[in-house]
Amino acid sequence: MAATNTKPWAVGLLRSGPEAPYVIPLGEEELDRDAQWAMRQFERMGIQPGKPALLIGSGGDYHLLWPCEDALTRMKVPFGQAEVLAADAARSAMFLRRLQLQAVLGITLDILDALPMHGLDVSRLFANMPVICAAPGAWEKLRSLGCAPWQEIRLGPLYGFQPPDEEGYLYNQDEWLLEENEGRLLVTNRRPRMFDFKRMNFGITGRLIEVDGEKRVLLT
Amino acid sequence: MMKRQAFLRSETRYLEAVETMPRAQLLVLQEQRLLKMLSYAYERAPLVRRLWNASGITPADIGSRADFIARAPFLTKEDIRRQRDEEKDAHAGLLCLDPSEVNWLVSTTGTTGEPTILSHHWGNTGLDQQAPGLNGQWPPSYAGSSPRDYWEMGVREGDYFLNFGFRIRGSTFRPAQYLGAIPIFLSYAPGDLLLAMKLSLQYRPTMWWVMTPPTVRALLALERDHKIDMHDVFSSYKAVIFAGEPLGPQMRTHLERWGVGDRIFNMSALGDIALAQDCRAHDGCHAWEDVALVELIDPETGAVIEKDGRGELVVTTLVNNADALIRFRTGDYVDMKWGTCACGRTHARFQPLGRTGDEILIGDRSVLPIDVWLLIEQQPECADGIFQMIRPQREMQYLHIRVGYAGQSNLADLQARLTTSIQAALGLPVNIELVPQERILATGGHLKFSRTVKE
Numbered sequence: 001m002a003a004t005n006t007k008p009w010a011v012g013l014l015r016s017g018p019e020a021p022y023v024i025p026l027g028e029e030e031l032d033r034d035a036q037w038a039m040r041q042f043e044r045m046g047i048q049p050g051k052p053a054l055l056i057g058s059g060g061d062y063h064l065l066w067p068c069e070d071a072l073t074r075m076k077v078p079f080g081q082a083e084v085l086a087a088d089a090a091r092s093a094m095f096l097r098r099l100q101l102q103a104v105l106g107i108t109l110d111i112l113d114a115l116p117m118h119g120l121d122v123s124r125l126f127a128n129m130p131v132i133c134a135a136p137g138a139w140e141k142l143r144s145l146g147c148a149p150w151q152e153i154r155l156g157p158l159y160g161f162q163p164p165d166e167e168g169y170l171y172n173q174d175e176w177l178l179e180e181n182e183g184r185l186l187v188t189n190r191r192p193r194m195f196d197f198k199r200m201n202f203g204i205t206g207r208l209i210e211v212d213g214e215k216r217v218l219l220t
Numbered sequence: 221m222m223k224r225q226a227f228l229r230s231e232t233r234y235l236e237a238v239e240t241m242p243r244a245q246l247l248v249l250q251e252q253r254l255l256k257m258l259s260y261a262y263e264r265a266p267l268v269r270r271l272w273n274a275s276g277i278t279p280a281d282i283g284s285r286a287d288f289i290a291r292a293p294f295l296t297k298e299d300i301r302r303q304r305d306e307e308k309d310a311h312a313g314l315l316c317l318d319p320s321e322v323n324w325l326v327s328t329t330g331t332t333g334e335p336t337i338l339s340h341h342w343g344n345t346g347l348d349q350q351a352p353g354l355n356g357q358w359p360p361s362y363a364g365s366s367p368r369d370y371w372e373m374g375v376r377e378g379d380y381f382l383n384f385g386f387r388i389r390g391s392t393f394r395p396a397q398y399l400g401a402i403p404i405f406l407s408y409a410p411g412d413l414l415l416a417m418k419l420s421l422q423y424r425p426t427m428w429w430v431m432t433p434p435t436v437r438a439l440l441a442l443e444r445d446h447k448i449d450m451h452d453v454f455s456s457y458k459a460v461i462f463a464g465e466p467l468g469p470q471m472r473t474h475l476e477r478w479g480v481g482d483r484i485f486n487m488s489a490l491g492d493i494a495l496a497q498d499c500r501a502h503d504g505c506h507a508w509e510d511v512a513l514v515e516l517i518d519p520e521t522g523a524v525i526e527k528d529g530r531g532e533l534v535v536t537t538l539v540n541n542a543d544a545l546i547r548f549r550t551g552d553y554v555d556m557k558w559g560t561c562a563c564g565r566t567h568a569r570f571q572p573l574g575r576t577g578d579e580i581l582i583g584d585r586s587v588l589p590i591d592v593w594l595l596i597e598q599q600p601e602c603a604d605g606i607f608q609m610i611r612p613q614r615e616m617q618y619l620h621i622r623v624g625y626a627g628q629s630n631l632a633d634l635q636a637r638l639t640t641s642i643q644a645a646l647g648l649p650v651n652i653e654l655v656p657q658e659r660i661l662a663t664g665g666h667l668k669f670s671r672t673v674k675e
C-alpha cells in the first residue's frame with residue numbers, strides 16, 4: 001500500500017475501521033506537515049512558549065503523538081509525558097501537583113477518575129487550568145465540573161479538535177479530504193503519504209459543517 | 221529532522237572512539253568534563269550549592285577527579301525530596317536552566333515512591349560539553365549513549381525496531397532512528413502483544429524494546445492459547461532488551477526455548493542519568509564513563525570501593541546541562557567491574573542486584589532478593605519467581621519470604637521444599653509464607669512489584 005519505495009520513518013497502527021488494525025508506514029515529510037498543523041492548533045488553544053504542559057498518550061499512538069511532541073518542541077513548550085491508563089495516573093498526578101501547568105493535553109477518563117486516589121482535588125485543579133484538551137469521556141466529566149475543555153477525537157488517521165463551547169471538530173483540511181457518504185465520513189489523503197487512504201470508512205458517523213468559512217466535522 | 225550519519229555505511233565494531241579509549245585517557249576526559257560541570261552546577265543549582273556550602277567546599281577547592289572523590293558531598297534521594305517539598309520546587313533545586321528552557325520533563329518509574337521529574341534540554345548550551353554521539357537533536361544525557369549500545373547489539377540502517385515500551389522517558393525510539401532504524405509503534409499493553417507477534421513475522425525487526433517479566437508471562441499465555449511459534453516470531457531479533465527486574469533463570473529458559481537466549485541484553489538506569497545496557501559479552505550493563513562519573517560505595521559507611529564487587533552505585537552527570545545530579549547516591553545495589561571488558565571497551569559495567577533498601581542482615585550475613593530468586597524459581601509451582609522479602613527493618617533474626625504459587629498445590633509439601641532448599645543453600649533460618657501469586661502481582665504496577673515490603 002506504500003505510495004513510494006522509500007523507507008518509512010516509522011510504522012504506526014490504526015486501530016479503527018472495518019479491517020483494523022491497519023499497519024501504516026509513516027514518512028518524515030507527512031509527519032512534518034502534521035506537526036505544523038498541530039502547532040497551529042496549539043497556538044489557537046492559547047499554548048505559549050516557555051510554560052510547561054503535560055501530553056498524555058500511549059506509545060501505540062505515536063503516529064498521532066509524535067507530531068504533537070514535535071510541535072511542542074518547536075514551540076519551545078517544556079512538556080511532560082505520561083501514559084493514558086489509570087495504572088500510570090500517579091505520574092500525571094505528580095506533574096499536576098508539582099508544576100504550574102499551562103495545558104493538559106490528551107487526558108482520559110481513566111486518568112481523571114484515578115487522580116483523587118493520588119490526593120488531587122480534580123474540580124479545583126482543572127478549574128484553574130488554562131488549557132485542557134480531553135478525550136471523549138474525560139471531556140463530559142470535565143464539562144460537568146464546570147470546565148470548558150477542548151475535545152480531541154480520532155477521525156481514523158487524523159485528530160479532530162473541538163474548541164470549548166463551539167460545535168464541530170477542526171481538522172487538517174490541507175492534508176485530508178473528508179466526504180459525506182450515507183451518514184458516514186470517508187477519509188482520503190489530499191497530499192502524498194506513505195499509506196494511501198482512498199475514501200476509507202472508519203465508521204465515523206457525522207457530517208461536515210462550516211463555521212466562519214472553516215470546515216468542521218459534526219458527529220451525529 | 222535528523223540527518224543520516226556517515227558511519228551508517230561502515231562496519232566498524234564500535235560506533236564511537238571513546239568506547240575503547242585507553243582508561244588513563246578516559247579518566248582525563250572525565251576530569252575535564254567534571255571540573256566544568258561542577259562550576260556550572262554550583263552556580264546554577266540551589267541544592268548543589270546548599271550541600272556544598274554545608275560541607276564547607278566550593279568547586280574552586282576541587283582541582284582533580286581525586287579531589288572530587290575525596291571531598292565532594294553526596295546527594296541523596298532524601299535531599300532531593302526535602303528540597304522539593306520544603307522549597308516547593310518541582311525540580312528539587314537541581315535545575316541549571318530557566319524552567320522555560322527545558323525541553324523534556326521525563327520521570328522515573330516511581331516504583332519506590334512518587335515519580336521524580338528529570339529535565340532534559342536539546343543540545344547542551346551553556347555547558348558546552350561534547351555530548352556523546354549526538355548533534356543537539358535530542359537530550360544528550362539520557363538517550364545519548366544508547367546508539368552505541370544498539371550498534372553493538374547489531375541494529376543497522378533500515379532495520380525495524382519494535383517499540384513496545386512505556387512512554388515516560390522521552391521518545392525512546394529516537395536513538396534507534398539515529399542509526400537509521402525504523403520504529404514500529406506499539407503500546408506497552410498486553411492487548412498489543414498479539415500485534416507484536418504479527419508484526420514481528422511481517423517486518424522481521426532486529427530489536428525488541430523492551431521485554432519485562434510481565435511481558436514474558438503474557439507471551440507464555442499467548443503461546444499456550446494461540447499456539448504461536450515463538451521460535452519463528454523471535455528468529456529475526458538480534459537483540460531483546462530486558463528491563464524492569466533482573467532476568468530470573470526460569471524466565472531465561474523460556475527465552476532460550478524461543479531461540480533468543482543468547483540475544484537478551486539487560487538494560488538498567490544509570491542512576492537516572494542515562495541508560496546502561498549489556499554488550500555482546502553479557503558481562504554487565506556498560507556505564508558510559510564519558511557521560512557519567514561512576515563510583516561504588518559501601519552503602520553503610522559511604523566509603524569508596526575501588527575494586528570490583530558489590531556496593532551502592534553513585535553517579536555524577538558529565539553532560540546534562542539541565543539537571544545537575546552531582547555525586548548522586550542512587551540506592552541501587554550493584555555488582556561492579558572496572559577492568560576492560562571482553563568486548564574491548566574500557567568503561568565500567570555492572571549487574572543490578574536490587575535496592576540498597578532491600579538488603580537484609582542476619583548476623584553479619586547480607587541477603588538480597590536475588591540470592592533466593594533461583595531457589596524459589598526451581599520449584600515448579602513458583603516458576604514465575606513471584607516473591608517478596610518481608611523486611612520490617614534491616615537487621616533480622618531470620619528470613620521471612622512471602623512466596624507466590626500458581627495453580628493447585630500441596631502447600632505443606634511446597635513449604636517444606638522451599639524451606640529446606642533455602643536453608644541448605646544460605647545456612648540461614650527461613651520462614652516461608654505461601655500465597656497465590658496473583659496476590660503479590662496485584663500489589664505492583666504495570667512494570668513491577670516491590671521485592672521487599674515492610675509487612
Ligand SMILES: [Zn+2]
Nearest residue numbers: 499501561563
Ligand atoms: Zn562489554
